[in-house]
Amino acid sequence: MARSVAEQLAFRTATPDDAPFAADVMTALFPRSPWDPVSLRYWWSQPDESMEIARFIVLRGERPIGFAHIDHARWDVDPERYASIWGDLMPAERSGDLLRAFLDAMEERLRADGARTIRVRAEEDDALRIDTILARGYKEDRRHKRWELDLIANRERLLAMTRESRARMRREGVELITLADDRDPDVVNKIWRLSEEAGDDVPTTMPRIPETMESYVRWTRAPEIHSDRFWIARVDDDVVGLSVLGYPPVRGVVGTEWTATARSVRGRGIARALKCETLAQAIALGIDRVRTGNDSANAPILHINETMGYHLTPASINYLRPV
Numbered sequence: 364m365a366r367s368v369a370e371q372l373a374f375r376t377a378t379p380d381d382a383p384f385a386a387d388v389m390t391a392l393f394p395r396s397p398w399d400p401v402s403l404r405y406w407w408s409q410p411d412e413s414m415e416i417a418r419f420i421v422l423r424g425e426r427p428i429g430f431a432h433i434d435h436a437r438w439d440v441d442p443e444r445y446a447s448i449w450g451d452l453m454p455a456e457r458s459g460d461l462l463r464a465f466l467d468a469m470e471e472r473l474r475a476d477g478a479r480t481i482r483v484r485a486e487e488d489d490a491l492r493i494d495t496i497l498a499r500g501y502k503e504d505r506r507h508k509r510w511e512l513d514l515i516a517n518r519e520r521l522l523a524m525t526r527e528s529r530a531r532m533r534r535e536g537v538e539l540i541t542l543a544d545d546r547d548p549d550v551v552n553k554i555w556r557l558s559e560e561a562g563d564d565v566p567t568t569m570p571r572i573p574e575t576m577e578s579y580v581r582w583t584r585a586p587e588i589h590s591d592r593f594w595i596a597r598v599d600d601d602v603v604g605l606s607v608l609g610y611p612p613v614r615g616v617v618g619t620e621w622t623a624t625a626r627s628v629r630g631r632g633i634a635r636a637l638k639c640e641t642l643a644q645a646i647a648l649g650i651d652r653v654r655t656g657n658d659s660a661n662a663p664i665l666h667i668n669e670t671m672g673y674h675l676t677p678a679s680i681n682y683l684r685p686v
Contacts, residue, residue: 399611501682510673528636561623606637
């Protein structure tokens with residue numbers, strides 16, 4: 364008798380050495396958005412003080428055909444018990460039956476771990492995955508808008524915006540500087556605290572888990588982050604804004620990692636000025652395009668993207684389901 368689809372799959376624990384394969388899976392599925400193997404291996408090698416994480420390589424027989432990643436905050440910091448499923452299968456192996464078996468296995472692990480609500484994500488143009496998710500009773504929660512900016516076509520306009528923003532910042536006493544050029548020994552602590560304040564203002568359904576200083580430091584040291592491309596805004600001794608583009612070391616599209624401003628200075632054009640500096644720098648480095656992403660309810664940053672000339676690309680959709 365033929366084995367069921369679920370019986371055809373096995374899951375072995377993944378290690379950081381498996382990260383390049385996982386990056387290859389996602390790159391094969393979505394070549395418009397390649398995953399960088401070096402960056403992914405770095406992140407798979409890092410601990411996370413607030414999270415419980417498990418990763419697996421999906422096997423069909425002896426052959427690896429995909430990867431799975433499940434995570435959730437420690438229940439003592441998230442009593443609502445939200446958890447997430449990530450990962451996918453190689454295009455040649457992908458089918459509704461196998462995706463259902465994949466989700467079955469991961470949901471069962473999270474259920475056994477005590478999760479109460481599970482999140483999964485799909486690209487808005489991935490009909491197979493969306494249909495599979497909806498058939499399991501998940502409901503759409505939030506959309507994460509994605510944008511791309513052509514730096515060649517918009518070069519002169521962006522450089523003119525940068526000059527205007529620099530002049531405005533000088534008039535208002537705001538210094539724009541890279542992290543590499545900042546000599547404040549406490550600067551990383553300051554940008555971490557700023558990021559925590561700004562992070563609390565990002566629209567979300569799942570509870571936001573505070574990021575530890577240790578985790579933030581690991582982000583500033585990631586392969587895609589360069590201190591001389593990490594822009595911060597200062598008013599006297601205070602760090603009041605930051606904007607960072609990530610540069611994948613092997614493959615992928617340069618994109619915004621994080622832009623944030625202190626509540627006390629919002630409305631003064633600081634976020635725009637910082638983003639302008641990152642874009643002018645990318646132009647000088649010969650980058651042809653950059654990407655960014657924002658929650659669809661984050662009106663201020665969406666407005667900045669639109670006025671800078673970004674155009675929309677396929678969004679990602681979060682789905683939630685009670686366990």
